[in-house]
Amino acid sequence: MIFSKPKAKKIETDRENLLEKYPSSSRYAESYRTLRTNLFFTVMEKDLKSVVVTSSVEGEGKTTTSVNLAFTIAQANRRVLLLDLDLRRPHMSSLFNLKNKTGVTDLVVKVFGNHLTQGSLDTFSVNDLIQLAKLQSRTCRLDLTNEETQVTIFFEKGRMQDAYWKNRPDSKKLANTLIREKLLTEKEAYLALGHQKKSIQRLGTILYTMGFVSKKDVSKALSVHTIEAIKAVSSMETGEFAFSNISADEVKRSISQSVDFEKLYEEFNVAGDLGLYFKTAIEAAIRPTGVENLFILPSGPVPPNPSEMVGSERIKFLIDQLENMFDFIIIDTPPVMPATDAMLLAPRTDGTILVIRSGNTDRKIIGEVIHQFETAKQPIIGTVLNRVDMKKEGYYRYYKKYYSSYYGQ
Secondary structure, three states: OOOOOOOHHHHHHHHHOOHHHOOOOOHHHHHHHHHHHHHHHHOOOOOOOEEEEEEOOOOOOHHHHHHHHHHHHHHOOOOEEEEEOOOOOOHHHHHOOOOOOOOHHHHHHHHOOOOOOEEEOOOOOHHHHHHHHHHOOOOEEEEEEOOOOEEEEEEEOOEEEEEEEOOOOHHHOHHHHHHHOOOOOHHHHHHHHHHHHOOOOOHHHHHHHOOOOOHHHHHHHHHHHHHHHHHHHHOOOOOEEEEEEOOHHHHOOOOOOOOOHHHHHHHHOOOOOOOHHHHHHHHHHOEEOOOOOEEEEOOOOOOOOHHHHHOOHHHHHHHHHHHHHOOEEEEEOOOOOOOOHHHHHHHHOOOEEEEEEOOOOOHHHHHHHHHHHHHOOOOOOEEEEEOOOOOOHHHHHHHHHHHHHHHOO
16 A cells, blocks of 8 residues: 655644643643543553554544643653554654654664674673574574583574573583483493484483483483573673574474473563663664653654564564553554554554544444454454534533533533
8 A cells, every 4th residue: 555645734734733732721632631531441450551543544633643642641740652653654753753763664674683693792682682583583593602601592483492501510411410310320321422422412312212211301301401501591691692593403303391491581581671782772763752751763764564564573572672661652553444554553552542533434434444353352442533623513512511510610
């Protein structure tokens, strides 16, 4: 789908509709404060962290609504991020004069796609390296080395499959552990180690294959070794690293272990902090808006494949990290009818707000959009009826009666 470029006149008009240009006592400002209150009351049972704001078709005011809603939430002393994920026509970025500035697409393609071969842990933490392998779905080995520790991690399609502590103390090596537990004799260990020198298989597999130790006992010992190796990896803060591509067969040469390596690593990685590389890059792309507590991450250059990018694991990773950095995130997306982006993003957030311009959009189109969300089991948590003509007689009489009865005027 090809979108026309937003006209300068429309951008200026939309800037005039931003809430910061209106007095806080205005009916316009009050309507957005009401929207803020209703939004958080709608989902009181859970901590609302992120929402998608979209519309059925173009020109319904979703971007202005996104910015103004963010403004009112920021006024409530929350750190709020505007995330421009309309990667087709980034109107929000244009509103803040940030179109084509470093943003989402740069992070996804250049930062998350940085295909490393070697380097220093002073620049890339172990967290960074593991996450890069995952985001790039690499099948590879990662060698980590410093004066105290040498560890190799094996990945298959980005998932951590094994960890091997190369310079493990002799007393903790597999053969000595099994001898100490009287599951292996010294003679058997000597034969197995001799065979290993001529083989590319791991020692555990050789011990089992040669019939010296049962598969169950080898797996039990290897599980302990895995825990120790992951613990050693998680404590590495200095040193060097090197990636090398390997085949899936090479990853599977050791005895299969029923261990969730990624979960195990997370348990030892107590701090759970985002790596220095990712943290620095993401923070550099986020811009202040000039409004206290309100920030924006622009879209970046328009990509050739917006739907594929929006639906990628890299975008999910980015949203997860941003949710840890901010109290609330408002995501601006393209309209639903011309693009599927909002539908792809909905499951990765806490809900969707649909903006409807009064008297503009056919009810059948609105009904079709709502049906799409219901079919995808991603119900819309709220709708905003935008640009209502309050001067019309029906609206005027209703509000005059409502406010006079409520306030006793």
